[in-house]
Amino acid sequence: GNSVTQMEGPVTLSEEAFLTINCTYTATGYPSLFWYVQYPGEGLQLLLKATKADDKGSNKGFEATYRKETTSFHLEKGSVQVSDSAVYFCALRGGRAGGTSYGKLTFGQGTILTVHP
Amino acid sequence: EPEVTQTPSHQVTQMGQEVILRCVPISNHLYFYWYRQILGQKVEFLVSFYNNEISEKSEIFDDQFSVERPDGSNFTLKIRSTKLEDSAMYFCASSFGRAMADTQYFGPGTRLTVL
Numbered sequence: 001g002n003s004v005t006q007m008e009g010p011v012t013l014s015e016e017a018f019l020t021i022n023c024t025y026t027a028t029g030y031p032s033l034f035w036y037v038q039y040p041g042e043g044l045q046l047l048l049k050a051t052k053a054d055d056k057g058s059n060k061g062f063e064a065t066y067r068k069e070t071t072s073f074h075l076e077k078g079s080v081q082v083s084d085s086a087v088y089f090c091a092l093r094g095g096r097a098g099g100t101s102y103g104k105l106t107f108g109q110g111t112i113l114t115v116h117p
Numbered sequence: 118e119p120e121v122t123q124t125p126s127h128q129v130t131q132m133g134q135e136v137i138l139r140c141v142p143i144s145n146h147l148y149f150y151w152y153r154q155i156l157g158q159k160v161e162f163l164v165s166f167y168n169n170e171i172s173e174k175s176e177i178f179d180d181q182f183s184v185e186r187p188d189g190s191n192f193t194l195k196i197r198s199t200k201l202e203d204s205a206m207y208f209c210a211s212s213f214g215r216a217m218a219d220t221q222y223f224g225p226g227t228r229l230t231v232l
Contacts, residue, residue: 036223043121044160044208044223051218089160103148103173103215107160 002027006090006108013080013115021075021111023064023090030095033057033066033073034105038087047075047088051095080115087112119143121224123209129230130199138194138227140209149192150210150221151184153177160208166192199231 007022025031035047035057048057053068062077073090090108122141130136142149151163164174166184183195192211196203206228210221 041225043123043225044210046220046222049220091160103165104150104162104175105152105160105221106162107152109159 002031002092002094002106004090004092004106004108006088006111009110010112010114013113015082015115015117016079017115019075019077019080019084019113021088021090021113023073023075023108025071025073025090025092027071027092027094027106031092032095033064034091034093035062035064035073035075036089036091036107038089038110040086044089080113082115082117085113085115119222121209121211121222123207123224123227125227126225127228127230129232132201132231133198136196136199136229138196138207138209138229140192140194140224141190142192142209142211143213143222144190146211146213146222148172148212148215148219149184149186150212151194152208152210152223153205154208154226155202155205163194196229199229201231204229204231 003026005024032051034049036044037047038044048059050057050066056065064073064075087110089110091105093105124139149166152160154160162175164178165172181197185193206226208226209224212219212221
């Protein structure tokens with residue numbers, strides 16, 4: 001079956017530091033890959049996504065590249081801010097040939113990020 | 118911006134009691150989902166729902182769980198006889214379609230505590 005593995009947290013950084021959160025996956029077919037973020041007291045929000053190999057998703061200074069050869073989708077940001085403190089979830093959704101998905105998301109365990117001023 | 122809402126934000130119940138968790142998906146969405154997250158564990162898929170029927174369910178979603186879309190706006194998850202191990206955060210999500218580009222939008226969650 002499908003699975004997602006994220007780096008263990010929590011991650012604590014100083015403001016303006018470089019962030020990497022590792023994510024690797026196991027899947028059959030044509031998966032799409034996602035990063036969701038959960039700010040305190042809120043629901044899961046889509047941060048970025050990539051639907052095919054070599055695609056780069058980006059949003060709010062965050063980036064992740066879909067690497068099929070290493071089955072990875074690592075999240076990076078060049079300069080984090082205190083407001084980036086949140087829990088980050090890597091997820092995948094299985095896909096069929098022809099472009100439709102299997103619907104359900106499979107999540108990693110989440111990584112808590114704390115950024116200090 | 119449209120959003121998924123869930124009520125209540127926190128539900129406390131006694132073991133063996135029935136609970137109903139409520140969700141209002143985004144209005145033009147057609148696919149609805151429930152996920153849960155036991156404290157310290159991964160977010161897990163429970164069930165997906167389309168066209169008034171379950172389209173997929175996980176092995177977690179046994180006979181004690183049911184889902185319903187009782188009207189044009191609500192989507193509910195019922196747990197008939199709660200167990201201690203049902204204590205978790207329950208997330209509702211919705212999407213317009215199931216194309217690879219379609220995004221699932223999540224609600225803020227309901228924290229269920231079973232005593």
